Amino acid sequence: MKISKYIFPAILLASLTSCEDLLEEKPKSIVVETFFNTAAEVEAATNGIYSPLRSNNYAVYETTLECQADYAYGRGSWAPLHEYQGFNDANISRVADLWNAFYLSIRNANLIIFNAPKGNAISEADVRKYVAEAKFLRAFNYFQLVRNWAGVPLRTENNMSTEDLAKSTPEQVYALIVADLTEAEQNLPEKAAQAGRPFKWSAKLLLADVYLNLKQFAEARDKADEVIKSAKFSLVPVKTPADYQTNVFGPELASTTEEIFFFKYTRQVAQGNYMLWITNHPSTGLFNFGGAYVVYGQTTDPFYQAWDEKDIRKGLWNKVNIGLGPNTLLSSKFVDKAAVAQNGAGNDDPVYGYADALLIYAEAAGMAGNGPTAAAMEAVNQVRRRAYGLPPTVAAADDYVTANYTAATFQDLVLRERAYEFHYLGKRWLDLKRTGKVKEAIQQSKGITVADKHLLWPIPNSELNFNKALDPGKDQNPGY
Template identity: 80%
Template sequence: MEKPIINFFKPSKNVFRGGILGMFVCFALTSCENLLVEEPKFIVVENFFNTAAEVEAATNAIYTPLRSTNFTVFETTLECQADYAYGRGSWAPLHGYQGLNDANISRVAGLWNAFYLSIRNANLVIKNAPLGKSISQADINKYVAEAKFLRAFNYFQLVRTWAGVPLRTEQNMTDINLKKSSVEEVYNLIVADLKEAEANLPETPSNVGRPSKWAAKTLLADVYLNLGRYAEARDKADEVIKSNKFSLVPIASKEDFQLKVFGPELVSTTEEIFYFKYTRQVDQGNYMLWITNHPSTNLFNFGGAYVVYGETTDPFYKAWDSADIRKALWEKVNIGLGANTVISSKFIDQKAISQNGAGNDDPVYAYADVLLIYAEAAARAGNGPTAQALEALNQVHRRAYGKNPKVASSVDFVLGNYNATSFVDLVLQERAYEFLYLGKRWLDLVRTGKVKEVIKASKGITVADKHLLWPIPVSEMNFNKALDPVKDQNPGY
């Protein structure tokens, strides 16, 4: 069944599309141009945040800066720095690991702006929804929780790529000049927001694509993992596992991964926890297909820019078991760099309607995330692998070989073969295979302190210290007078 085309105001098939619905914020109030010149604060705050429908429309606007092409560009920028990947064209300096050049500095500045625009839209909901005159307290709690989930999500991306950043909240959102908060302060806000989201988001959202209580728990588990609070990460992931609401989709072939797990016509799956939702509409599709594909494969009917690629001669690829079906999602294609080049065929859509009109969703958090967060966190918290941690890892591993994820198999890892260190390394390797092209590998290498060792071993390059963080945009430095361009800029820029 093809994924439904979405009515502009009312999504059919109970599917939520943040970008489509988010535009309602502007269109419902005459025009965006008028909002910019005719007392926008009065129009938006006094007349708009009064009903559940109006607050929902404002909440939808939080997604728009992320869903357009920005989160895809964010993932691609991270992916070009992975040990198994290279960037092509203007992205090539990323795999040189010596810091960002002008083109990529400008690119990540656009991502900074997108994250903060999304945060600004979240702050509007958090501040104004409780003031609505014709909205129930239950709806207020739900939409504020969704806004706080998304605000936490944005700050989680910012703190991991820029470290300390200005904390703009509903309380100071009109202040232009804000100092840079510490990493600890940013994480404190993220955790506080997610705890409120966890308490007030529904178990089952009204629309597919909105975050649930389980999405908040998953993101919180990931945050705890990054903070080194391993027991809390383990326990939060375990809550999601024990809910029995999610399971891995069984597969038997590469095509099953392409169509049953990441397919363009899927509305949802049993493993979906929090995805950015896309559909075959102009400017409402997933841009990653244009980023990753090559015209010669005919897997995406608008060709592709093949921005990210790998090499069959790399240690990562050579060590990867060919019986692992995920490896087949690398397509051998000569893109002018020789016969050893491979590009991803993870996302395909032969019926897309434009370069950014593919129907594939972006699996930001799937059940595999939960299982692998649990496996790593449990082993770190217990100073060694447990039977439960091993089972969580084996479920992901079995599925990759076409086995039933829930049934012991010949490809299972064996508990007695691993200690605390080797088991965590095993989980990290499984994460690299499972989350290929989702921008997670570089962040894993940085958070575990393995980045210099791994890149040196795989590519023979010494990663410069300045490459570990992105530069705060010059526009922010010029705009925000509380920032010192010398003291507050990240090292090396």
């Protein structure tokens, strides 16, 4: 994606929190030579890293992933995703836009990393803080790219003027991600300056997830455990599906005790969460702008049928006839009856919360120890207890028992809890891929054999045409 290195969009930040503290996106053209001098200027430029993600793009990204989950289907132009035979033209174009969004965010991060240390009126402490934030977000973007496209061009602050750049290997991409996050956890503040900004614990948890994907289970366990043992976070207790909708994912929440890294939204046009438009149906009345009901499930699917009726999270799936019969399910996880536009809902996007820390720790500890430890099982049980309306940290009569599980069956248990806990957040497909369970799970749930080409997304033609260091015949992902 060809973007000038001299001009970029900066976003003026009122705040990332509530309705009165709003992240206002107001692009301005700023010349590098006269900017990046003060902390205020660097902060404004840092806010520009979020713009490509906080727009509709991240909701579209999560939806693209969610349509491929074993419990979900896509409607309309998204339907080919649940056929698992590769991407058609509409979805190739859609993921090309996501590629561009991730690289735009990376470009904006690179500008901070390169220019902030040269500022003539900014403290060393502020430089370290903003460079760490930029490196966290650069790592976050590359983490999405490498998991979906594998090897990609590795654009950093050191090669911003290089237009023709060969693909790096996945190992090289992951090496940069780990290096960026290692620096970020050292230099980000102990407490977020504003809700929505990453802080030390955000970096530790993202690094734990990266290690989990790399199958470095001991490292993943230890990083997640640092987050847990910090005692800074806790699960919000619930008793009903409405408690989840209001107290965990509600549109009027400024923050919760679960929040570790969320994309923050508010009820203003183009400043709200687009996922509500994607997931809802006009007949439900849960979102006052109707909805496109793009992703759906079926009550007849094995995944849904095996789900315990007493699990409150199952109550966030509602039967809604969208023209596909009475057994169709839509998620009611995100509700906002006072949104101001299709992209004007107030619900935040919980990218990483305390449940992530608990379940990453549990899976990693089980794999590292060749079976679940008592602490790993306790982490799973905390998530499960909350889902049954029980105090998360108090032992319950029907808790899972460590002795009943091997390393393999415990991993399956954790993956199931992750599917229940994180539905509609785009995590299930990536979980199945990283554990090598995609083909088995899709065959079991839908009777479809997943084509090998479907496991990676196609590199956009715009990148192949512009970047002369890429050979379309050799560098495109298999099958495209």
